[in-house]
Amino acid sequence: MLPFALLLAMQTASPPKAWYGPETATFPFAFEGNPYDIDKMDVRVQFIDGKGKKVERLAYFDVEEMAWKAVLVADQPGKYRPVMFKNGTEVDAVPEPEIVELDAKPIQKGFVRIDFDQKNQFRYDDGSRYLPLGFNLAWQSQNVPDMGEMIATMGANGVNWSRYWACSWDGKNPWVGKDGESDGDRMLPGSFKRWDQLVLASEKAGLAFQFVLFHHGLFSTRVNPNWPDHPWNKSKGGFLGKASDFFTDPEAKRRTKMWLRYAAARWGHSTSIMAWELFNEVEWVDSRYEDKWEDVLTWHKEMADFLRTTDPYSHLITTSSTFEMPNLYQAVDYYQPHIYPPDVRTAISGFRVPEDKPTFFGEYGPSASSQPDQRMPVRDGIWAGILSGHAGAGAFWTWEVVHNQKLYSEYSTATKILNETGFREMNGLRPAKVRITTSGTSDLTFNPGTGWMKAEQTTFNVESGSKPEGLGGLPSYLQGPSKRDMFPAPLTFRFQAAKAGVFTLQLAEISRLGAKIQFRLNGKQVAVKAYPETEKNTTTQERLTVPYQVGSNEIQIENVGADWVNMRAFTFSGMDAEASPQAIRGPEWMMARITANGSARPQEATLSALALPAGDYSLTQYDLETGVATKQIVSVAGIDHRQRVSLASRDVLVVFKRS
Numbered sequence: 001m002l003p004f005a006l007l008l009a010m011q012t013a014s015p016p017k018a019w020y021g022p023e024t025a026t027f028p029f030a031f032e033g034n035p036y037d038i039d040k041m042d043v044r045v046q047f048i049d050g051k052g053k054k055v056e057r058l059a060y061f062d063v064e065e066m067a068w069k070a071v072l073v074a075d076q077p078g079k080y081r082p083v084m085f086k087n088g089t090e091v092d093a094v095p096e097p098e099i100v101e102l103d104a105k106p107i108q109k110g111f112v113r114i115d116f117d118q119k120n121q122f123r124y125d126d127g128s129r130y131l132p133l134g135f136n137l138a139w140q141s142q143n144v145p146d147m148g149e150m151i152a153t154m155g156a157n158g159v160n161w162s163r164y165w166a167c168s169w170d171g172k173n174p175w176v177g178k179d180g181e182s183d184g185d186r187m188l189p190g191s192f193k194r195w196d197q198l199v200l201a202s203e204k205a206g207l208a209f210q211f212v213l214f215h216h217g218l219f220s221t222r223v224n225p226n227w228p229d230h231p232w233n234k235s236k237g238g239f240l241g242k243a244s245d246f247f248t249d250p251e252a253k254r255r256t257k258m259w260l261r262y263a264a265a266r267w268g269h270s271t272s273i274m275a276w277e278l279f280n281e282v283e284w285v286d287s288r289y290e291d292k293w294e295d296v297l298t299w300h301k302e303m304a305d306f307l308r309t310t311d312p313y314s315h316l317i318t319t320s321s322t323f324e325m326p327n328l329y330q331a332v333d334y335y336q337p338h339i340y341p342p343d344v345r346t347a348i349s350g351f352r353v354p355e356d357k358p359t360f361f362g363e364y365g366p367s368a369s370s371q372p373d374q375r376m377p378v379r380d381g382i383w384a385g386i387l388s389g390h391a392g393a394g395a396f397w398t399w400e401v402v403h404n405q406k407l408y409s410e411y412s413t414a415t416k417i418l419n420e421t422g423f424r425e426m427n428g429l430r431p432a433k434v435r436i437t438t439s440g441t442s443d444l445t446f447n448p449g450t451g452w453m454k455a456e457q458t459t460f461n462v463e464s465g466s467k468p469e470g471l472g473g474l475p476s477y478l479q480g481p482s483k484r485d486m487f488p489a490p491l492t493f494r495f496q497a498a499k500a501g502v503f504t505l506q507l508a509e510i511s512r513l514g515a516k517i518q519f520r521l522n523g524k525q526v527a528v529k530a531y532p533e534t535e536k537n538t539t540t541q542e543r544l545t546v547p548y549q550v551g552s553n554e555i556q557i558e559n560v561g562a563d564w565v566n567m568r569a570f571t572f573s574g575m576d577a578e579a580s581p582q583a584i585r586g587p588e589w590m591m592a593r594i595t596a597n598g599s600a601r602p603q604e605a606t607l608s609a610l611a612l613p614a615g616d617y618s619l620t621q622y623d624l625e626t627g628v629a630t631k632q633i634v635s636v637a638g639i640d641h642r643q644r645v646s647l648a649s650r651d652v653l654v655v656f657k658r659s
Contacts, residue, residue, distance in 0.1 A: 015113065015314060016075035017125050018106040022269045025082035025095045027059075027068040035061035035068075036187050036258045042087045045070035047080035047100065057312055058265035059084065063189040071269040073313065077104040111313055112208055112274045114333060118427065120358050121391050122334075129424040132274070132360060132392030133382070133414060134161035134207070137399045140170040144403045148201040155205025157408040158415025161395065163362060164198055165212040165280060166191070166259075168226070172198075174259055175231070176218075182231035185255060192266065199270050208274035210318065210336075210362065211267070213259065216284040219243040223284035243286040247295040257306055264311040275316035278303055281338060282328070283321045293325065301331040320362050324453055329357070334391065338363035342476050342508065342568050343447030344377045348384035348394050349582060350449040350472025352456075358391030365397045367451065367476075367508075374401050378410050379624060379651070383593050386414075386423070387584045389431050413627040420629070421591065421620070421655050432583040434592055435465060435609045442597040444576035447569050448476035454486045462495035464575045476508070477564045478557065480515055490520075490558035493570070496551065501573040503546045503555055509566035510538045516561030519546050522554055530561065541568075578602040579647070588613060588658035593624075596650035607654075608642045616659040623648040633659065 025045055035041055043059040047070075059070040072080060079101045084091040110125025122130040134154065140147050147164075154162065168176035172194050174187035182188070202209055217224035221243055232238035232252065239251055246252045260276070267273060278300060282288075287296050304317050320336040321328050329335050334357045341347035344364055353359050366377045378401075381394030393414065396402060418424055444464070449471035456473025479487035493503070505517075510531045519527040529544055546555055559565060578600035583592035590612060594605055619634045626649070634643060636656070645654055 014116075015111065015125055017110070017127065019073050019075060019110050019125065019271070020077040020102040020104070020106055021073035022071045023080075023100040023102055024069055024071050025097070025100055026065070027082075027084050027091075027093045027095050028066070029068070029093065030061070030066050031086065034186055035063070036185070036262060038254075038258055038261050040087070043068055044085050045072075045095075046083045046085065047072050047074070048083060049076065049078055049080050055080065058261065058268070058310070060262055060265035062192075064193070070265070072100060072102065073107065073269040074102060077102045077106075107271055109271065111271050112316060114316070114358065120353070120355055122358055130160075130208070130274075131386075131418065131424045132161035132208070132395070133411060133418070134159040134393075135378075135396040135399055135402050135411075136363060137162045138165040138212070138280075139167050139172070141400050144400050148197050150399065150403065151198070151201040151205050151207060153403075153408065154411075155207050157412040159205075159408075159411050160207055160415075161209065161274065161392065162202075162207060163210040163212055163277065163280075163395070165215055167215060170194075174262070175255065176226075180229050180231065180236075185251075185258075187258065187262065192262075195263075195267060199267050199272060202272035203270060208272055210275050210277040211263065211273050212277045212280050213263065214256075214278065215280040216282055219246045219285045219287075221286055222289060223281075227286070244290050244292055244295070246285075247287055247292070247299040253299075253302070256303060260303060260307055261310055264307065264315075268311050268313050268315065273315055275318045275333070276307055276311070277336070278317065278319045278332070280320050281322075282319060283325045288325070297327055297331070300328065304331040322453065333357065335359040336362040338397075339450060340365050340367050340397075341448065341450050342367050343380075343449075344394070345380035345384045345582075346447045346467065346471050347449045348381060348390075349388050350470065350474075351388070352472055353388065353390060360385055360390045360392035361394040363397045364394045374398070374405060375407055375410065378402065378407050382410060382414050383624075383653070384582070386418075387431065387582045387591065387593060389429060389584060409627065413622070413624065416627065417622050417653060417655075421657070423591070426586055426589065429584050429586050429589075432585040432590065432592075432611065433466070433609065434581045434583040434590075434607055436577050436579055436581045436594065437465070437606045437608070438578035438600075438602045438604070440578050440600065440602070441574050442576045442578045442600045443574060444572040445569055445598065446471060448474045448567055450475050452477050455488065458487065458489045459492040459494070462493050462572060462575075464496070464498065465577050467580070468493075476567050478515075478517070478559045478567055479564050480559045480561045482563065487559070490556040492557075493555045495553055495572065495575070497548055497553055497572075497575070498550065499574065500547070500549050501575065503548060504569075504571040504573075505544045505557060505567060506569040506571070507540050507542045507544070507565055508568040510534075510540060511563035511565070512537045513563035514561050515559050515563055515565045517544065517565060518556075518558045518560055519544070520554075520556040520558075521546055521548060531565070533562065577605070579605050579650075581607065585611065588615075588617075590656045591653065592655075593651070593653050594645070594647060596647075601650060602647055604644060604646045606642050606644045608640070610636065610641055610643065610656070611639050612636050612641065612656060613658075614638045614641075617656045618659055619643070619645075620655045620657070621645065621648060622653040622655070624651040624653055625649040
């Protein structure tokens with residue numbers, strides 16, 4: 001058996017650029033006792049090649065075949081002889097087959113890693129860039145095809161990423177069955193067959209996924225609570241007195257490691273597993289509300305360390321949460337925020353991305369998830385993530401919506417564009433602030449960038465023709481004095497008006513406890529609106545207005561009432577062009593999305609502040625409504641060049657590439 005220090009050193013070294021396999025060695029017998037007990041049943045297999053080199057892999061027990069198995073993927077092809085060990089002692093057992101042979105053709109691409117040169121991006125072992133593009137498929141829903149069929153359809157439409165949860169209600173949780181059944185400290189083997197199907201389907205579809213090992217509801221009594229029915233709950237005959245005990249109880253940790261080790265042994269060979277995701281939205285567990293957040297952090301470090309010293313293929317490790325919970329991501333390899341804002345594009349584009357690790361949104365959706373047509377929120381999340389320089393596109397949550405509203409074309413179009421432009425292989429791309437002018441004007445409308453969070457920014461400079469920077473730090477909930485720490489100062493907009501106009505605040509909801517909004521214009525109170533206490537929170541589309549004059553203006557909005565109001569949008573009349581751009585660029589390359597504002601239908605637009613060096617460029621326009629591309633050659637005079645672009649639709653993507 002390999003010493004611990006040597007195994008750790010091997011896993012932290014640079015991984016091979018090519019892998020071969022997989023092949024499985026089967027030992028058709030069972031040991032007496034619990035086959036999932038990682039202390040008493042530490043079963044491993046050494047695969048020995050013709051030169052005596054040993055490659056060690058974890059073994060797992062297949063209860064259906066009553067056999068121990070180990071899967072070999074290695075950095076060299078050829079023949080290997082499997083030898084079984086139990087707790088460090090060789091077992092006299094004959095495997096089937098007695099020799100396994102790895103084909104000389106390597107596995108395509110290999111495993112997903114952090115890019116060695118760009119720490120905020122992903123690459124495969126073979127050096128090719130991996131940019132996640134996809135949507136969630138957490139569990140089997142009744143109104144969509146089987147998950148395996150869905151995965152095939154996703155892959156056929158260019159989707160290369162998803163997330164699958166180990167949840168009980170569709171039979172993927174090894175500790176809790178569909179009907180709440182359990183088997184003490186033995187896992188439920190029926191869940192393993194479902195994971196076999198999903199891993200195989202993902203491999204066939206060319207799709208990498210995050211293997212979500214736990215989710216918040218399992219250990220929550222507040223948010224999507226499954227704890228009242230959990231078999232580990234003492235009230236159900238279990239061993240945990242409270243949901244929060246999960247993160248500290250020795251037996252809970254032992255069972256957690258059983259699951260992590262088994263997953264690594266049975267499926268860790270698969271290059272379709274992008275990452276082990278320790279928890280979905282762990283901020284909603286009871287430990288957070290009981291001021292035991294340090295327990296959550298300690299658990300994450302312990303389980304991440306366990307996986308790193310257990311998984312022979314060193315898959316990435318992540319978890320998911322809002323960014324409000326401190327230090328959560330220290331123990332994992334990349335950031336995975338979730339968000340459901342009033343405006344998807346603003347929220348994702350305005351997010352302040354850390355530079356030390358890759359970041360992309362593993363879940364997003366509009367705050368009004370029941371809206372009938374969600375094509376634009378899906379599209380906005382994809383392109384907001386890409387054009388903001390994230391490590392991947394934003395990942396839409398509601399897979400039933402994608403399937404039933406036939407939105408797969410958004411992913412096939414995005415894949416086509418990324419492939420044709422070579423976007424994935426470009427280095428050093430940065431978001432760019434491009435300016436746009438059109439023949440007509442439109443109202444300047446923008447939205448808060450996040451929902452229920454503490455405000456990171458409350459003062460914004462508004463310029464004609466562009467949304468203010470920092471909206472990702474602006475929550476939609478304008479808090480009253482009772483939660484002043486969450487919104488510590490009045491919401492302030494400063495701007496120069498070329499002509500007189502009207503500012504409009506559109507509301508979405510009023511707290512049942514009531515609120516009172518005050519407006520000041522240039523230091524003088526100009527309007528007040530009070531909302532009395534009601535029996536329940538009230539949805540609304542009310543618009544509150546403040547007229548302003550030509551020149552320098554400052555509008556302040558403050559809530560001095562009992563509780564919050566939820567703000568939907570802010571509008572400055574006549575201060576925008578008929579379309580808005582979002583762009584990303586490199587030294588001699590630029591991509592910009594141009595989207596019509598409101599009901600405007602501009603036929604053309606002029607782009608400036610391109611910051612491209614002089615020369616001839618191919619200019620390709622992709623109609624995001626149809627996927628049709630048109631090309632032309634244009635001459636850029638210099639960094640101050642202004643380029644007129646005919647617009648094929650209300651939503652297009654233009655790409656400048658040096659000829």
